[in-house]
Amino acid sequence: MSEWLNQAITQAQGVSDWLSPKRDLALSALADVRWPTRKTEAWKYTSLRPVEKFSKTAPASFSKASSLTQIDGFECLDLVFENGQFVTDLAELTLPEGLSIQLASQADSAKQADVLSKFSSIKPERHVFGLLNDALVQDVLVIEVADNVSVAPALRLTSILSLAAQAHTRVLVVLGEHAKLTVSEHYQGNEESLNTGFVEYEIGADARLEHYRFALQTGKAVSLGGSHFQLAERADLNSTLVGFGSDLSRVDVDMVHAGENAFAKMNAFYLLDGKELFDLHATVEHAVPHGTTEENIRIIAADQAKAVFNGRIHIHRDAQKTLAELNNRNLLMSNKAEINTKPELEIYADDVRCAHGATVAEIDKKALYYMQSRGISRAKAQVMLNFGFINELIDQMPNQELAEWLRPQMREKFSQMEVK
């Protein structure tokens, strides 16, 4: 383990507050956990050197280098973390009826007990950086939607980091029965920094969550986090994850079908250039019958970038009549780029319909030539070809404003990539 980590843990051991019961559990679990190496299956392709090397101490102040992204027409309530500190003044926000947002540290003891009962109950224990987050977070932002309430504006959770920052953020989102909510998580910053950002979502019976995670930290920002979902009966989850890659970016996603007839859809796409790395581990647990899961993952890796995708669907013995599909298509733009993909289906029930597939293709040189032969520049042709590959998933984003915001960024990133 690295020095900052040991220090951080030592510090955490001395803290005593309402979160202590969970913190102590995490610390004792961490004591038993071996620090992952390349021999650890879940970290086989992803080196933790950037974490180990990280030696920055927390910066004195937040530098306003980056600010909130402007998204035209996107109606949202902003909840902002700067270098891990929650800086939104909740008293200033006008919340629609049925939506409550609070910091657990400022809630009454009954609420804190409730939060403690849910904290880390959705995020599985096996994620090392999840445990670290458990141990290091100082507070939990709690978002709750009452039964039968549809919240119109989206909630945008932004985590911005400046140089040398170290940040650990934690959010708990609870949707009551028949509730509806859109949450968009944004991770920004490209300076040398380190963050763990975990969000747990409890989606009640017949509730619907529209979810986005824009893991857009680039450059030297080390980002380790996860979005974890638990679905009750007939709950509906539509999730889109977009990744840009940095020295080290890792996202863990867990979707647990806890109630029957739930529906989970996740589209994920990442675009990597230079020496960027992006690693997504997504696990779906079908614990009960009649669940449906659809996953589409598309990856483009150029130059010497490295992509890792591990998609596991675990269908338990009782989860009869499960429908699960995992589709992963990848495009390599250079022969030094790397895409490591591992779809895993683990099925213990005998009456299920499951499919999975993964393909890795190089850019179609015939198509490039064909387009060039019509006068289209090679660079433009690449953009068009790649865009076709990803555009399908952007088209499927339920929120048009977010899709329109994302498209030009994708075009821009594509246009800088080269076929080698």
Added chain:
Amino acid sequence: MSNTNTKDTSSLLTIKDLHASVEEKNILKGLNLDVKPGEVHAIMGPNGAGKSTMGYVLSGREGYSVEQGSALLDGVDILELEAEERARAGLFLAFQYPVEIPGVSNLEFLKASVDAQREARGEGAVSSADFLKLAKAACKQVNLPLAFLKRGVNEGFSGGEKKRNEIMQMLLLQPKVCILDETDSGLDIDALQVVAEGVNSQRSSDRSFVVVTHYQRLLDYIKPDFVHVLADGKIVKSGDASLALELEAQGYAWLQPSDEEGQNA
């Protein structure tokens, strides 16, 4: 290069002593061709003679290397140019096997092509609305349903539809020199007529065609000014339209002293 070429402004396409290879196999072995504005030249010949290679070399396909010789398009040496620059200089190759590009709509592809060529000529871009009108007209002219503009480029098109799509591109791009690489292969008689009418509508005093074909049939519809026989990488015989009829009747054997088996190019 040893032989120097004087710029021949009266020709649209001048190929001199062209030698080219693919994967270290020599395919073109001294090709000469001179095409003046408004002329239609037919190139016939057995399999493996280098007919398709000629189109690929001229259009700048990767993997084809030119060992010797020159090719001038309207006075510009195109062999040093990138594929897209050759197209912008006025060269158009109608592919024998047009490429399918799922995810990129035909309309988007056509507009990007036309925009790129207009930009290279210093002309402004056509507005999307105006371009749609042009594209629809071209689509109708080659008898393709308008829905084909929205589909992925050539995606799931039949052989004949792909060839008509090639002609549609030609109509929109208005090139100076069009090379049609076996555009008649796989076409029924109706599609053949549509393609030939498309070509004939574009014949003009400032545009030339090089029509590569196996069969005389296409030449009933597109009347050539010259017919050349390409065998073993060079032109072995040239004549007028009557040569095509002669070839149809007698085959190529009488023209080929060599019994070398050419590879499929």
